[in-house]
Amino acid sequence: MYLTKEEEKIYDGELGWAYQISMRILVKLGDLYGAKSLIPIESAHISGVSYKTINDAPIEFLKALLESGGRSRVKATTNPSGIDYGNPIFMLLPTDLIEKQRMIIDLYKKIGIEDSLTCTPYYIDPPRSGAHLSWAESSAVIYANSILNAWTNREGGPSALASALIGKTPNYGLHRPENRQFSVLVKVEADVKCEADYGALGIYLGNVLGSRIPLISGLPSEEENFLKQMGAAMATSGSVPMFYLKKSKKEPSEIHEVITVENRDIQNAYENLSSALEKPDLVFIGCPHCSLSEIKSIASLLKGRKVKSDIKLWVCTSRLIREKASDYIKIIEASGGQVICDTCAVVTWLKDLGIDTLMTNSAKTAYYAPLTNRVKVIFSALKDCVKIACIE
Structure with a gap:
């Protein structure tokens, strides 16, 4: 991969170990995927923040970066942690978890990375159309590529962190126009009416598409929240990096495969995402x-309603949205x-907080929670979640 003279100096360690190791991560990644050079990025978004997951x-790696003088060169934000330090319920967690989570957040801040602690950095500072990014949260990646027309690969936490320190990323994958073309036409003939239906649709599509980019037709609504849920789910059950919405009736000539989605496909997704019949301990909204x-x-x-005394209701958002x-x-x-910030049900310790069964309108949460937290899940629409949570 071609490096400029400045990049070569960084690669050889002339600016210190932190920048050297970051450059070597990016060069290794670029060599692996056939990138010819590095390109500047507008921002980075870093996953691997919750102590529960990392x-x-x-x-020790973050400490080494800091001690070697590593600092972010571009705007960089962080994914949710495992704790909302402003909510007393999380102080019931073991002390060592609380302290180590705080240490991780503090290390990122000292490196110059914002403690945004949200999976929706696009609500804080939306990237420009056409901007190159290095983002590591799968739901944010597909949102940025598909809805905002920004350009980013689905990075891992280490490569996004390396990009933040260098201010660049290897020029491959979705940074190249030829790799951003759709190859499959999806015809939605199922009745999808709410955000949970769109999430179920996304889970089905992720399973059948893998990493292919679809052109989707037949959606009755292009409401932002619906598309966000669909995209997050597509990037959960599969590794779909972006999607297009069909705007005209003309059939695209370059399509060689058509996938038709029917009501039974949505129903099967609902059934696969639900593993409980009993009353939930937690109703969770915000993933x-x-x-x-x-x-x-x-x-x-x-x-005008009241939440039942034996059910917790969490609504997760960023601190910025909470303030607004x-x-x-x-x-x-x-x-x-309760309005929870800086974390979510997927990356905190639900069992330690007394949760065995949760109900959610998020297909992503319904998919991951049994795997990451060993809890049972009921997947349903927002209106159903509120109905179950509240006294009649």
């Missing part, structure tokens, strides 16, 4: 983290719900 190993419009919708459903939604937050909290 454990101890990365802590990916809620937007301002979602918070408003949740508040409107909860206004203060009036709606008051309604949610008055009902007995």
